[in-house]
Amino acid sequence: MNEHDERWPEERFRQLRQQADPDIDKVVAEYLEAQPAGKGALDLLKSVVAELGAAKREARAPSGEPPASEIFDAIDFAKDLPDWGDDTELLARGQAVFADYGLYQSAALFFACLPMAYAEVSSAKVLAGVSNLATHSLTRRVAETGQMLVDVMGLKAADGLRPGSPGHTTAIGLRILHSFVRALVEEKYADRWDTERYGPPVNQELLLATLFDFSVVTWEAMETMGVVLTDEERAANLYTWSVFGHLMGVEVCGDGPLTLADVEPVSARLGRMLEPSDEGRRLMAMLLREMEAFMPLGWRKMPRSLVHWIFQNASHGADRVPGLLGVPRPAWWFTAGFAVARSAHRQKWLASPVGGVIRWLVRKAGRHIVIAMIDRHSDGQAAFRIPDELARAWRIKQSAPAVKTRAIRRTVRKTLRAPAQGRKGPR
Numbered sequence: 001m002n003e004h005d006e007r008w009p010e011e012r013f014r015q016l017r018q019q020a021d022p023d024i025d026k027v028v029a030e031y032l033e034a035q036p037a038g039k040g041a042l043d044l045l046k047s048v049v050a051e052l053g054a055a056k057r058e059a060r061a062p063s064g065e066p067p068a069s070e071i072f073d074a075i076d077f078a079k080d081l082p083d084w085g086d087d088t089e090l091l092a093r094g095q096a097v098f099a100d101y102g103l104y105q106s107a108a109l110f111f112a113c114l115p116m117a118y119a120e121v122s123s124a125k126v127l128a129g130v131s132n133l134a135t136h137s138l139t140r141r142v143a144e145t146g147q148m149l150v151d152v153m154g155l156k157a158a159d160g161l162r163p164g165s166p167g168h169t170t171a172i173g174l175r176i177l178h179s180f181v182r183a184l185v186e187e188k189y190a191d192r193w194d195t196e197r198y199g200p201p202v203n204q205e206l207l208l209a210t211l212f213d214f215s216v217v218t219w220e221a222m223e224t225m226g227v228v229l230t231d232e233e234r235a236a237n238l239y240t241w242s243v244f245g246h247l248m249g250v251e252v253c254g255d256g257p258l259t260l261a262d263v264e265p266v267s268a269r270l271g272r273m274l275e276p277s278d279e280g281r282r283l284m285a286m287l288l289r290e291m292e293a294f295m296p297l298g299w300r301k302m303p304r305s306l307v308h309w310i311f312q313n314a315s316h317g318a319d320r321v322p323g324l325l326g327v328p329r330p331a332w333w334f335t336a337g338f339a340v341a342r343s344a345h346r347q348k349w350l351a352s353p354v355g356g357v358i359r360w361l362v363r364k365a366g367r368h369i370v371i372a373m374i375d376r377h378s379d380g381q382a383a384f385r386i387p388d389e390l391a392r393a394w395r396i397k398q399s400a401p402a403v404k405t406r407a408i409r410r411t412v413r414k415t416l417r418a419p420a421q422g423r424k425g426p427r
Contacts, residue, residue, distance in 0.1 A: 008265040016208060017199035020182055021175065021249040028179040048173075048180055081161065084256050085243035094240025095160055097233050098153030103366030103394055104222045104359075109149055110369050111306040112221035113213040114142065114287060118280040119324045120273045122198035123206055126181060128279035129189070142287060143373045143384045148174070149214065150386050152244050161243055171247035178202040178249070207250045209270045215241045216263055217318075221310045225362045235260055271316030276324040284325035294372035295365075297413055302365055305334035367394055375403050375410075 035044060085091075098105055117123045127141060151166040160167040178201075185193050185201045199205065215238050219229055229237070242257035252258065258266075291303040308330040311321045373384045374396070391398055 008262070008269060010269065013205055013269050016205040016251065017203050018195075019204040019251065020200040020202070021179060021204075021251075024175050024179045024249055025182060028176065028183060032183060044180065048176060080163070081243060082246045082254075085161075085239075085246060087239070090236050090239050091161065091243065093233070093236035094238070095153050097229065097237040098149070099390070099393075101222060101227055101229075102390060103363045103370070104225050104227050105149070105153075105218055105366075106146070106369050107225065107306065107362050107366040108218040108221035108310075109146060109214075110142075110287065110291060111303065111365075112217050112310050114145070115284060115307055115311070115321050115325055115327075116213050116217055116274075116318065117210065118283045118287075119275065119321045120206065120209060121275045121277045121280065122201065122203070123209075124277050124280035124283055125198075126185075126201050128283055142290065143376065146370075146373050147384050150390070153240070161240070161247065167244065168247065171244050175247070175249045178207075204251045205270075205273070207245070207248065208252055208266065209273060211241055211245045211250055211253075211258070212266060212270060216267060220314065224310050224312075226359045231260060238263075267316050271318060274317055274320060274324060280324065281326040284327060288327070290376075291369060291372065293410065293414070294368050294375075296368070297416065299365075300417065301328075301331035301334070302361075304328050305330035306362075306365060309334070367396065370394065370396055371406065374398055375406055 032044065117127070148170050151170045152160065153167075161171070162168055182201050193201070215234075219234055219237075222229065238260065239257045242253045245253035245258075288303050288307075292300045295302050304327050307327050308322050311319050313319060314321070370386065374386070376384075386394075386396070386398075390396075
């Protein structure tokens with residue numbers, strides 16, 4: 001057993017599973033107690049969701065307005081970057097990984113990161129239950145996750161996590177929301193939540209797993225797509241996510257960043273969290289339905305096919321994820337293409353052209369995903385936005401005429417697909 005295995009014994013993960021975020025939970029408890037009688041955690045959670053949306057809009061385009069929520073002022077202890085997290089060059093390099101490979105990471109988010117989250121039972125229960133209560137839209141929660149990725153990593157700038165920035169506001173806001181979620185579960189589901197098995201909602205083990213989903217799982221998915229990051233890029237990206245984790249209250253990022261040496265022992269432990277659940281299957285079905293509606297004609301089964309492909313040879317039990325979530329069979333043409341891709345690895349003369357086609361397919365799928373989020377969730381209190389810099393780089397038009405034209409195309413696709421789906425039924 002090496003020093004990193006010793007740092008991550010099984011007992012530590014049991015402790016992390018039973019640990020919440022006592023500092024912020026104390027602040028939120030005091031905030032709840034000070035509210036007028038009759039206002040429960042759910043009402044306040046909805047208010048904070050709205051206030052967080054306003055705070056993020058203010059962070060993107062400062063207007064001089066006062067802070068969106070008084071609770072933001074109550075957590076000064078969490079607002080500053082850690083002493084070890086002020087390496088502006090490393091932060092910029094970590095964020096550049098997204099700016100340089102954003103469409104691949106968009107595909108990885110929806111076809112790797114989210115399925116991993118849905119295959120972790122306590123995560124699925126919170127996402128399917130509490131998020132739906134608070135926003136009445138599971139797909140809205142998906143868009144908010146995509147927006148978080150853009151806010152934290154969306155630009156080649158070192159100040160994206162500094163106080164007042166969208167990334168910083170997102171981290172602090174998520175930490176507050178997670179505490180409200182714990183309070184809401186205690187208020188409404190205390191008799192149905194198995195704390196001994198799952199720990200408190202959004203516990204430290206789950207937060208660590210989420211951090212790995214956005215970093216390590218994403219790298220592995222990108223590698224399957226044909227994009228291999230260097231060790232320097234991975235280290236910088238993990239450093240940036242560690243700073244975000246510190247702001248978000250991830251205990252293991254309290255004293256220093258995660259490193260590449262932590263990846264293998266932590267991944268091995270987190271793989272044991274993957275289990276089937278009704279909530280996970282329902283979330284996965286809704287995600288696929290959302291994504292498939294935005295795929296061009298002939299591409300409807302691309303999302304499910306990508307999920308199967310990405311997890312085909314995944315390590316630490318992650319290859320079971322499509323089965324755990326009941327992902328329908330991939331398209332026959334995609335299965336055939338995957339077989340050709342595997343063969344190409346053994347034939348050097350085929351590797352380059354086949355790899356190019358695969359990367360083109362992934363970029364196209366990633367672009368349609370981002371367009372889906374813009375068109376479906378571009379209004380409301382938590383509107384999905386991407387910086388103009390990224391929109392130009394990814395060739396995504398965000399004007400009203402472009403959105404209207406895409407809406408017409410979706411209507412045509414839905415009309416054409418409806419008869420065939422009615423004859424075949426769900427598959």
